[in-house]
Amino acid sequence: MKKVAIVGYAQHPILKNAGALNEVELIMPVVHQLFNDLGISQKDIDFTCSGSCDYLQGAAFAFVEGLSAIQTHPPIKESHVEMDAAWAMYESMLKIQMGDAETALIYGFGKSSPGDLDAIISLQMDPYYISPLWPDRVSLAALQARVLLDQNIITPEQMLATVIEARANSKNNKNALITDLIDESNYLNNAMVSSPLNQLDCPPISDGSSAMIIASEEKAYEFTDHPIWIEGIDHRIESSNLGSRNLATSKTLQASMNQLNFKNIKFDVAELHTQFSHELPFLKSLLNLQDIPVNLSGGPLVGNVMMCAGLDAIGKTYEALKENQFTHGLAHATSGPCLQHNMLVHLEAQK
Amino acid sequence: MIQAGVIGVGQTKYDAKRRDVSMAGLVREAIDNAMLAADLEWDAIDAVILGKAPDMFEGVIMPELYLADAIGAVGKPVLRVHTAGSVGGSTAVIAASHVCSGQFKTVLTVTFEKQSESNATWALSPRYPYSPHINAGAGGYFAPFIREYIRRYEAPEHIGWKVAVKDRQNALKNPLAHLHIPGIDEKMVSDTPMLWEPLRYLESCPSSDGACAMVITAQDQVGSRNVAWIKGMAVRSEGTLSAGRDEVNPQAGIDCAKDIYNQAGIQNPFNEIDCAEIYVPFSWYEPMWLENLGFCDLGEGWKLTDKDATAIDGELPFNMSGGVLSSNPIGASGMIRFGEAALQVMGLAEDHQVEDAKVAMGHAYGGAAQFFAMWIVSSSLD
Numbered sequence: 168m169k170k171v172a173i174v175g176y177a178q179h180p181i182l183k184n185a186g187a188l189n190e191v192e193l194i195m196p197v198v199h200q201l202f203n204d205l206g207i208s209q210k211d212i213d214f215t216c217s218g219s220c221d222y223l224q225g226a227a228f229a230f231v232e233g234l235s236a237i238q239t240h241p242p243i244k245e246s247h248v249e250m251d252a253a254w255a256m257y258e259s260m261l262k263i264q265m266g267d268a269e270t271a272l273i274y275g276f277g278k279s280s281p282g283d284l285d286a287i288i289s290l291q292m293d294p295y296y297i298s299p300l301w302p303d304r305v306s307l308a309a310l311q312a313r314v315l316l317d318q319n320i321i322t323p324e325q326m327l328a329t330v331i332e333a334r335a336n337s338k339n340n341k342n343a344l345i346t347d348l349i350d351e352s353n354y355l356n357n358a359m360v361s362s363p364l365n366q367l368d369c370p371p372i373s374d375g376s377s378a379m380i381i382a383s384e385e386k387a388y389e390f391t392d393h394p395i396w397i398e399g400i401d402h403r404i405e406s407s408n409l410g411s412r413n414l415a416t417s418k419t420l421q422a423s424m425n426q427l428n429f430k431n432i433k434f435d436v437a438e439l440h441t442q443f444s445h446e447l448p449f450l451k452s453l454l455n456l457q458d459i460p461v462n463l464s465g466g467p468l469v470g471n472v473m474m475c476a477g478l479d480a481i482g483k484t485y486e487a488l489k490e491n492q493f494t495h496g497l498a499h500a501t502s503g504p505c506l507q508h509n510m511l512v513h514l515e516a517q518k
Numbered sequence: 519m520i521q522a523g524v525i526g527v528g529q530t531k532y533d534a535k536r537r538d539v540s541m542a543g544l545v546r547e548a549i550d551n552a553m554l555a556a557d558l559e560w561d562a563i564d565a566v567i568l569g570k571a572p573d574m575f576e577g578v579i580m581p582e583l584y585l586a587d588a589i590g591a592v593g594k595p596v597l598r599v600h601t602a603g604s605v606g607g608s609t610a611v612i613a614a615s616h617v618c619s620g621q622f623k624t625v626l627t628v629t630f631e632k633q634s635e636s637n638a639t640w641a642l643s644p645r646y647p648y649s650p651h652i653n654a655g656a657g658g659y660f661a662p663f664i665r666e667y668i669r670r671y672e673a674p675e676h677i678g679w680k681v682a683v684k685d686r687q688n689a690l691k692n693p694l695a696h697l698h699i700p701g702i703d704e705k706m707v708s709d710t711p712m713l714w715e716p717l718r719y720l721e722s723c724p725s726s727d728g729a730c731a732m733v734i735t736a737q738d739q740v741g742s743r744n745v746a747w748i749k750g751m752a753v754r755s756e757g758t759l760s761a762g763r764d765e766v767n768p769q770a771g772i773d774c775a776k777d778i779y780n781q782a783g784i785q786n787p788f789n790e791i792d793c794a795e796i797y798v799p800f801s802w803y804e805p806m807w808l809e810n811l812g813f814c815d816l817g818e819g820w821k822l823t824d825k826d827a828t829a830i831d832g833e834l835p836f837n838m839s840g841g842v843l844s845s846n847p848i849g850a851s852g853m854i855r856f857g858e859a860a861l862q863v864m865g866l867a868e869d870h871q872v873e874d875a876k877v878a879m880g881h882a883y884g885g886a887a888q889f890f891a892m893w894i895v896s897s898s899l900d
Contacts, residue, residue, distance in 0.1 A: 168620060168621075169620075215755075220573075220579065220580065221572050221573055221574060221600075222573060222574070222579050227572035227574045227575075227641045227642060228572060228602055228885065230600065231602060231758060231885050231886075231888075232758075234755065234757055234758070235757050235758065235759065239755060239756045239757035239760055240756060240757065240760040240761065240762055240763065240769075241756075241769060241773070242754045242755060242756040242768075242769050242770035242773050242774075243754070243755055243756075244752070244753055244754060244755075245753065245754075245755035245889075246599065246601055246608055246612065246753060247599070247600055247601050248597060248598055248599060248600065249573065249580055249598050249599075249600040250580065250582075250597070250598050254597060254598075257597070258597060258612060258615075260619075261612075261615045261616060261619040261621065262615060262619075264619035264620060264621065265519060265520070265615050265618035265619040265620070266519050266618075267615070267618075287579065288579070290573075290577060290578060290579045291578070291579045291580055291583050291584065292583075292584060293584050294541065294576070294577060294578045294584065294635075295540060298578070401595070402595050403593055403594055403595055404582070404583075404586045404591050404592060404593075404594065404595075404596045405586065405592060405593075406586060406587050406592050407583055407584045407585070407586045407587055408587065418593065419593055422593065502580065502583065503580070503583040504583075507583055507586070508582075508583065508586075508596070
């Protein structure tokens with residue numbers, strides 16, 4: 168199997184409301200930062216792939232507008248997934264493995280501030296039977312939180328600790344949106360949004376963008392002496408029918424763990440795309456990550472750019488491996504209600 | 519590189535309103551047909567790649583989530599592609615990339631649109647924040663490019679009518695086609711109302727419900743199956759408003775075609791390609807793409823159309839299935855081109871089969887004529 172490495176990652180400061188900044192103005196700074204860091208231009212990129220969601224922009228071809236952020240004359244090999252940009256990275260990796268590209272640029276962008284995210288995300292459900300009930304994203308997440316609490320898989324204290332720790336970890340993340348610290352009384356005095364989730368258990372509405380460059384083994388060393396390798400990657404989806412899923416576990420995550428040979432890997436650090444506070448202790452337990460630092464960046468609770476947050480988990484793991492003495496990192500990206508679709512990425516730094 | 523081939527193509531009946539099925543039922547109809555054609559069980563499928571045009575066409579966001587069960591993806595990897603009108607083609611290319619990467623043996627790919635759930639021209643005319651609103655739809659957007667083509671090469675107006683008639687006559691040989699218009703002729707076309715000068719009503723594609731699916735597998739999984747081997751595949755994009763861009767003859771289309779011809783070892787596409795399914799949503803795009811894809815010199819495309827070179831019994835048959843002009847479930851329209859090209863070289867195109875078709879081309883484009891996906895399929899691996 169052809170080896171693929173991450174050689175660069177850049178993230179726009181996460182904004183509460185980007186206002187009139189459009190897709191192009193959000194994407195250009197991160198792409199150009201990457202190009203400047205690596206001393207390259209779009210001409211050095213063989214394949215470009217983006218992730219975004221039209222509905223966030225309220226327009227049918229938001230990604231077409233986004234393409235104006237990069238140089239496309241002469242024409243480029245390019246594609247787009249209507250998914251988190253983590254899956255754009257996945258597609259790009261396949262292109263490198265098949266030999267169609269040596270380098271790939273990935274970017275994701277999302278502006279949740281202009282619309283009503285609860286209403287928008289409810290349109291992910293079955294359009295005939297479920298969406299007409301307008302199930303909002305917090306209520307759907309709360310279903311899973313309630314199952315996990317009732318079955319003693321997680322505790323309310325773990326949810327509280329997750330929120331406090333995310334705020335504390337935001338000091339490690341120069342792009343975090345939420346940086347103010349809280350204590351137990353702040354948390355307990357917060358009103359419920361959808362029981363058992365209160366406002367602080369939920370991610371902030373966020374605007375922003377991120378970009379990443381990956382490369383084949385031969386090319387990676389032209390960019391850096393210390394590439395971070397994608398050692399393993401696996402993603403799987405669960406049923407759309409919440410009633411037919413066991414929300415207290417994840418069969419697909421377990422299958423991905425087997426596929427990636429988790430038994431034989433000692434992870435040093437992890438970044439999980441856990442948007443709600445109950446999801447972090449749940450996945451820590453499921454993925455056997457109790458003893459290592461998880462979400463040192465603060466994770467989605469301190470900034471959650473839709474269509475980017477999964478790519479950001481990969482990017483933050485990459486940064487943690489680059490900046491610390493860690494060897495094995497785990498990144499997780501998710502899509503859909505109640506962790507329906509999950510990707511696990513095993514990154515490795517060669518010391 | 520690992521060689522990949524198509525071993526099953528499945529389509530739905532195309533119609534203006536498929537009220538008999540849900541979105542899930544629609545995609546499953548195409549998938550069941552593809553799985554039957556490939557003679558495979560579900561456990562042979564390693565990943566599912568779903569493509570469709572904007573989510574606003576049905577009002578379902580990221581429909582791979584809702585459709586996970588219907589497309590047989592539960593427990594498997596699924597990828598959702600959206601590259602505007604070219605998406606059916608680029609989805610096929612990405613599905614084949616899954617196999618060619620060596621990560622997957624056999625994948626299922628499906629594309630669909632259920633246009634009756636919404637209004638395409640509304641969804642195609644977005645009101646972008648902080649931008650002027652262009653309420654054009656697709657025809658209104660492409661008509662100026664077509665007028666410029668006609669001006670450059672002094673093409674006579676009956677060329678558009680001729681393509682409209684030829685593709686609808688082909689559709690009469692394809693029971694799945696949405697439009698069946700017996701007795702269609704140039705007079706009937708030229709009598710229909712002008713929609714976007716010079717495009718008349720019958721020179722425009724319909725709005726359709728439908729889905730198309732394919733099973734793509736690696737060489738070592740083929741066994742004794744009938745295969746359409748993928749000899750070349752590529753995508754290209756260019757920006758909507760790049761300086762120097764020629765919307766009539768986009769560089770991205772030229773580059774993409776050259777790429778697949780090189781991969782397939784084709785020197786003279788007009789002579790070496792037996793038939794092609796080319797994305798022609800408005801009649802005039804047939805001569806425009808004949809030139810853009812290198813089948814003839816600039817300004818010669820309309821002359822090839824005029825002398826029936828693209829008829830089903832012509833030198834280079836175009837859109838034997840009836841094309842986008844006869845069935846247009848937008849997100850699937852590109853994959854139908856790719857799948858119909860595969861059916862031709864597999865000898866499975868029934869009444870619209872081109873005799874002895876060995877090498878065929880599938881083509882899709884989208885956006886403001888800026889996104890391209892193409893492939894060459896062949897009956898033999900050599």
